[in-house]
Amino acid sequence: MAAAAQVSNASEVATSPKAAVAADGPSTADFVLRPVAPCDREACAEIAAVTYGGHDYLVTAIETWMADTAKNTALCLAHPETNRLAAIENLTRIDDGETGWVEGLRTHPDWRGRGLASRLHKELVAVAVAESEDPAKPLRRLRYTTRADNLVSLRLAEAAGMSVVDSWGFAFQPLDERLCDKLDSARSPGSGGPELLHELTMEEAVAHCEGPTGDRLSTSKFVTIDWKVLQTVGRARRVLQGLRDSHDTVFAGGDGAFSLGQKRPDATTTSWFVTVYAAEDADAALRHIAWHVARAAENGATAVMLFYNEALIRELGPEGRGVFVADVFSGAPKAVMVERELRATE
Ligand SMILES: CC(C)(COP(=O)(O)OP(=O)(O)OC[C@H]1O[C@@H](n2cnc3c(N)ncnc32)[C@H](O)[C@@H]1OP(=O)(O)O)[C@@H](O)C(=O)NCCC(=O)NCCS
Incomplete structure (x- = not known):
């Protein structure tokens, strides 16, 4: 599969107009925030299959995130009735713990356009902010990389008080x-x-x-x-x-x-x-x-x-x-x- 297609698919997904919010189903606030768990593998595989032309790293990355919870905080928003993962994002610590690195933000295609990514991102940023206020922890900054044309990602960065530095x-x-x-x-x-x-x-x-x-x-x-x-x-x-x-x-x-x-x-x-x-x-x-x-x-x-x-x-x-x-x-x-x-x- 061409990696070039991977790029164009990424762009389509991330910059397309916000999907219409389904009239039925639970509201964003009802989804349950919890750590990513082995039961989420299937939902992650479904997300990965339709992200970046099917070449998403999510399926392999969640194994690392779940295995090393000292370094990683992998959170998800799960459906309030079925407990099925609807959105996921990880905070990892790099640079000897001084940098919080945010990665892998994904919303399951069934649940896009409802504000789940927005809520999850805020929750994960709050985890980092709380950690940085603990003098025993080295965390002093939050970063992530994204495509310059990923409007959703840039919108979320702005909302989290982040700005472009490189x-x-x-x-x-x-x-x-x-x-x-x-x-x-x-x-x-x-x-x-x-x-x-x-x-x-x-x-x-x-x-x-x-x-x-x-x-x-x-x-x-x-x-x-x-x-x-x-x-x-x-x-x-x-x-x-x-x-x-x-x-x-x-x-x-x-x-x-x-x-x-x-x-x-x-x-x-x-x-x-x-x-x-x-x-x-x-x-x-x-x-x-x-x-x-x-x-x-x-x-x-x-x-x-x-x-x-x-x-x-x-x-x-x-x-x-x-x-x-x-x-x-x-x-x-x-x-x-x-x-x-x-x-x-x-
Ligand atoms: C990007 C992605 C995570 C968004 O998930 P989502 O749950 O549908 O996003 P939300 O409904 O929470 O919208 C996120 C924000 O972007 C805004 N937004 C949506 N489409 C937009 C657009 N075309 N231009 C600018 N902002 C847009 C929303 O209004 C919302 O901001 P708000 O909370 O201030 O209103 C999802 O489309 C996805 O999984 N894409 C594939 C992977 C990807 O690109 N991940 C991000 C980079 S790693």
Whole structure:
């Protein structure tokens, strides 16, 4: 199944006009707030089947959320009579517990347009706010990433007091020979191929994230991978080592750009998530993407999901190497991270 379809389906679902509220059935307030439980697997599978072209990570993600309740607060709103899950969202803690990361907001198609996502999101934000007020807990901010055209998600962010603090270009593409050919033809003549690159040592990767401001390639204090944004300033070594240990992340460098990629299987597809950081150098970015496409193929991935830093958005977009986003990958929306500070950093 094409990952590109995954994107367009996501957009359709999230930006379509609010569905008409059914006249019958319980009101939003009647739905019961409770932790996600094994009995919710079936409802989650039904939601996942119609979300992101059937390539939603929900089915595998809930297992992690239920298994690690110290790190995750997975809540749902369940039907007051049947106890069946109607909406779900998880709050996980990253960055040594300092960041509350909100993810996986879904409403079952039978219950959309009734305000369930809105209520659940408020409830989960309240959990984070309460936790941040506990001096024994490290939580100091709330964040999540969403597509810049996901109007519902942005509306919910605004209602929760969150605002956009960072953005990336991103794109999906099934991994096939066409992708490799198109990447080749998108590069400038003589700009060199992916063979110029090498896998970075931990020292090199850390230097790219923690060098002097202005020098480092990770232009912000974050590293982005698989829709999650990790705080690196002051702790790049730990963050990057953690990524390598837990996700077999590979870092590439060698030409003034920095990239990382890792594999993520969902119920039906194995995707390779790549993030490229380069300072306005489209050719360097394309070499890195080609390098990761090769790694993705070696690792049995069938789709590539790409994030690229702000400096590259113009270079890879219509004003720069427009052929890249228009032809090589399908669709080039932006992804944004929204944030709310819950407790000032001392
Ligand atoms: C996005 C999704 C969770 C919304 O669920 P829902 O229960 O139907 O949403 P709600 O009825 O609570 O509406 C949420 C808010 O968005 C608003 N909204 C709905 N459609 C909108 C639109 N097209 N533009 C702007 N705002 C819109 C609603 O008015 C509501 O805001 P309010 O509470 O201030 O009135 C659901 O469509 C879904 O599961 N989509 C697939 C996955 C997804 O996109 N998840 C979000 C990003 S991870």
